[in-house]
Amino acid sequence: MLKLVLDPGHGGIDAGAVGNGIKEKDLNLELCRRIAGKLEGYDVEVTLTRTADADVDVYRRCELANSLKADYFCSVHANSGGGTGFESYVYTHAGEITESLRGVVHEKVAAYFKSAGFPDRGKKRANFVVLRETGMPAVLLENLFLDSPRDAVRLKDSSFLDGLAAAVAGGLVAALGIPVKEQAPPPLPWDPAAEIARLKADGLINSDHRPEDPVMWGELATVLNRIISFRRP
Ligand SMILES: [Zn+2]
Numbered sequence: 001m002l003k004l005v006l007d008p009g010h011g012g013i014d015a016g017a018v019g020n021g022i023k024e025k026d027l028n029l030e031l032c033r034r035i036a037g038k039l040e041g042y043d044v045e046v047t048l049t050r051t052a053d054a055d056v057d058v059y060r061r062c063e064l065a066n067s068l069k070a071d072y073f074c075s076v077h078a079n080s081g082g083g084t085g086f087e088s089y090v091y092t093h094a095g096e097i098t099e100s101l102r103g104v105v106h107e108k109v110a111a112y113f114k115s116a117g118f119p120d121r122g123k124k125r126a127n128f129v130v131l132r133e134t135g136m137p138a139v140l141l142e143n144l145f146l147d148s149p150r151d152a153v154r155l156k157d158s159s160f161l162d163g164l165a166a167a168v169a170g171g172l173v174a175a176l177g178i179p180v181k182e183q184a185p186p187p188l189p190w191d192p193a194a195e196i197a198r199l200k201a202d203g204l205i206n207s208d209h210r211p212e213d214p215v216m217w218g219e220l221a222t223v224l225n226r227i228i229s230f231r232r233p
Contacts, residue, residue: 002043002044002045003044003045003047003069004039004044004070004074005048005049005070005072005074006035006046006047006049007048007073007074007075007076007130008031008032008076009024009025009076009140010077011052012053012056013055017079017080017081017147018080019145019147020152020153020156021152021156022146022156024077024146025053026053027078027146028077029050029051029052031161034165035168035172038165038166039169039172039178042179043179043182059133062135065136065138066133066136069136070136071136071137071176072137072172074105074138074140074141074172075130075131075139075140078142078145079143079145080146081145082145082147082148083148084145084150085119085144086113086143087121087142088109088140089124089126089142090102090131090137091126091127091132092126094125094131097137098137101175102175104175106123108171108174112164113143118154121142128140143155143164192211193211196209199223205223
C-alpha cells in the first residue's frame with residue numbers, strides 16, 4: 001500500500017505566520033486533517049507528522065517519513081509577507097520524478113484557487129529542510145497569505161477549506177495513482193429469533209424458543225425427521 005506523509009507546518013510555540021486572526025499552525029493542522037479525511041476511501045496509509053498543537057522539529061518530521069519509507073511527503077503551509085495566491089515548492093535540486101509529481105498536485109490545487117479568484121504564483125524551488133532531508137519525493141504547499149484580508153477571509157471559511165482539502169487530496173490521488181479502497185460486501189443481516197419464528201411458521205417446530213436455549217436430541221431428531229418427511233414425495 002502507498003504511504004503518504006502529510007506535514008502540518010509549525011506547531012506549539014512555533015505559530016508560523018499569523019494574520020487576520022489566523023495562526024498558521026492551526027490552519028495547517030486543520031487542513032491536513034481534512035485532507036486525510038478526503039483520502040479515507042482510498043487505498044493509502046496516511047500519517048501526519050503531528051496530530052496536535054505540538055512543536056515538532058523539522059528534522060524529526062523528515063526522520064518520521066524516512067523511517068516509514070513513505071512514498072510521498074506533502075508539507076502544508078500558508079504564506080505571509082505581502083502577497084496573495086498559491087505557490088508550491090520542491091527542493092532546489094529535485095529530480096524529474098519529484099518535479100512531475102509536483103506538477104500534478106500543483107495544477108489541481110492552483111485550479112481550485114483560480115476558481116476562487118486567487119493567482120497561481122508558480123512552481124518554485126527552495127532549500128527547505130523538509131524538502132531536502134526527506135528521502136522521497138516531497139512538495140510544500142503555500143496556501144494563500146494570512147496577512148491578506150481577502151485571502152484570510154476564505155481560509156476562515158469552513159466550506160472553502162473543505163474544497164481546498166478535496167483539491168489537495170485529488171492532486172495527491174492523481175499524482176501518485178492512489179487506487180480507491182475495495183469495499184468489503186456488507187455482512188448479511190442475521191436475526192436468530194426470526195429464524196426460529198420461521199421454523200415454527202413452517203411447522204418444523206411447535207413451540208417458541210429463545211435463540212440462546214440449548215437443543216435436546218429428541219427435539220433435533222424430530223425436526224430432522226420432519227424435514228426428511230417434507231422432502232419425501
Ligand atoms: Zn509555514
